[in-house]
Amino acid sequence: MFRKQCCGEGSGCHSPPTQAWQRAAVRTIRRRCLRERSSYPLVTDLPCGRPPESHSDPESVSGLRTLPLELHGYITSPTASLVYRELDQMHYGMRGFSALLLSALFELVLSKSVIVPGAIWYDTDGNEIQAHGAGILQVEDTYYWFGEDKAANSALFSAVSCYSSTDLVNWERQDNALTPESGTNISSSDIVERPKVIYNEKNDEYVMWFHSDNSDYGLAMVGVATADTPCGPYSYRGSFNPLGAQSRDEGVFLDDDQTAYLLYASDNNQDFKIAQMDSDYYNVTEVVSEMEGATLEAPGMVKRDGVYWLFASHTSGWAPNPNKYFYADSISGTWSSQADIAPEDTNTYYSQNAYDMLLGTNAIYMGDRWDSSLLGNSRYMWYPLSWASGDPEIVYADLWTLDLDAGTYTVLNGTVYDASAGTLSGSAVLLGSSYTYNGHEGVGYLGSGGSVSLNVTGIGADQWLALYYANGDSTWRNVTISVNGGSSVVVDQPDTGGGHVVFSVPVQVYLNDGYNSITIGANQTNYAGDLYEVVVYTQT
Known part of the structure; x- marks a missing residue:
């Protein structure tokens, strides 16, 4: 497990970097360190100011003499070694370049190009993104992501965070x-969830709506706040029950004619309503559509070719359920009957809808994988939403990319390794022909003495692996993975919806160029999920 020293904190002997290129170097190492999910041990005994001698000799790497001390003593891995040498070459081989250009080059090296549903996502400063219950706002070529900061692992209000991006992949906080404002309905003892922001052209103002509640969810209100700029700060205007009725999970929709609507779970979550807002977007004026007894929450909406598409989950607390879609030619209905956006038994790949946005002729489903025991550990489940069949369906992907200009997406392919072809140890067994996925037999009884080892090919980099597994429990499991005999990394395995329901969880590890041995399920006392495949990707 990583110590704070890994990312340059807590040792008390680091001198602050003074030059811009040095500050960029610090960010480089920190991000590498945070993203490192390999099996290499940490350096815990090195004196301050010395790099890991097993990978970088300070006498032969002259640039290290001028690096700030924050850069030294991080991880003894090829990743760290390469970055040290890259920094040395960049500083001395590009002496004529400005600090600004060097910083830009660092950012270019570290920028991401892929979306990895279920992974821990990091912002451009290397910190975990905390923006659950997402709302997205586009202002010209910039996207703003609003969400709940759950870093304190509490449902209580900490902050509505704001991130910006030009590509929906790399996000700056x-x-x-x-x-929080003490003495109001948005104090640190209250609930603020699912923030959504829309722009009011008439007032040249940004308006935020959110679920506003007390700690036992008894008030069931909406809250409204306004700002002059996308990220604010927002001024709280107040909380209320729309048209005198309850509102819990909510969303907003801005139509082509700039008429705005509130989408909300009402009447103790039994009825779902759509209400038109006033011209300021401060309140609602009338309910234009109601689905009685629908028990829907977590709504989102897109308008595609003149048709309104509503996406929502049913009500099951923090646990997932099969999310649904409805459509109508008018926002006031009549709405179609519900249908699934993913195979029903997967519970939408253990996720709940948060926001939906168009991408060309298709869309992006933006969901949350809630970890109710550790809310800050909840993950973002973003997938392409395709109408290729005529109806919207989530396109399952371990890794995928998008082209905003073209309005397209690409699902990436990796190298598939059959778990049953690996070397089984201890209590691990093949599960038989009735337990297969893509023609591959499952390996069961991993953990608690059982493990499986596979030989995979790497490219000498941090690489994404997708572990395809089944967990028929009603609770999460986890599994360990180690590379080339190194220390283990623990990977969460949410319940998949049944012992025969298979999907994947991602993990990033460092793989050597060429041959690597990975071991799954060793050094853990609990049982892991049944393993079917490991898919290795080269894209980052």
């Missing part, structure tokens, strides 16, 4: 959009 801005100042918080909304923070």
Whole structure:
């Protein structure tokens, strides 16, 4: 497990970097360190100011003499070694370049190009993104992501965070959009969830709506706040029951004619309503559609070719359920009967809808994988949403990319390794012909003495692996993975919806160029999920 020293904190002997290129170097190492999920041990005994001698000799790497001490003593891995040498070459081989250009080059090296549903996502400063219950706002070529900061692992209000991006992949954290105000309904003892922001052209103003509640969810209100800029800070205007009725999970929709609507679970979550807002977007004026007894929550909506598409989950607390879609030619209905956006038994790949946005002729499903025992550990489940069949369906992908200009997406392919072809140890067994996925037999009884080892090919880099497994429990399991005999990394395995329901969880590890041995399920006392495949990707 990583110590704080890994990312340059807590040792008390680091001198602050003074030059821009040095600050960029610090960010480089920190991000590498945070993203490192390999099996290489940490350096815990090195004196301050010395790099790992097993990979970089300070006498032969002259640039290290001028690096800030924050860069030294991180991880003894080829990743760290390569970055040290890259920094040395960049600083001395490009002496004529400006610090600004060097910083830009660092950012270019570290920028991401892929979306990895279920992974821990990091912002451009190397910190975990905390923006659950997402809302997305586009202002010209910039996207703003608003969400709940759950870093304190509490349902209580900490902050509405704001991130910005031009590609929906690399996100920079801005100042918080909304923070607690004592003595109001948005204090740190209250609930603020699912923030959504729309722009009011008439007032040249950004308006945020959110689920506003007390700690036992008894008030069931909406809250409204306004700002002059996308990230605010927002000024809280108040909380209320729309048209005198309850509102819990909510969303907003802005139509082509700039008419705005509130989408909300009402009447103790039994009825679902759509209400039109006033011209300021401060309140609602009338309910234009109601689905009685629908028990829907977590709504989102897109308008595609003149048709309104509503996406929502049913109500099951923090646990997932099969998310549904409805469609209508008018926002006031009549709405179609519900249908699934993913195979029903997967519970939408253990996720709940948060926001949906168009991407060309298709869309992006933006969901949350809630970890109710550790809310800050909840993951973002973003998938392409395709109408290729005529109806919207999630396109399952371990890794995928998008082209915003073209309005397209690409699902990436990796190298598939059959778990049953590996070397089984201890209590691990093949599960038989009735337990297969893509023609591959499952390996069961991993953990608690059982493990399986596979030989995979790497490219000498941090690489994504997708572990395809089944967990028929009603609770999460986890599994260990180690590379080339190194220390183990623990990977969460949410319940998949049944012992025969298979999907994947991602993990990033360092793989040597060429041959690597990975071992799954060793050094853990609990049982892991049944393993079917490991898919190795080269894209980052």
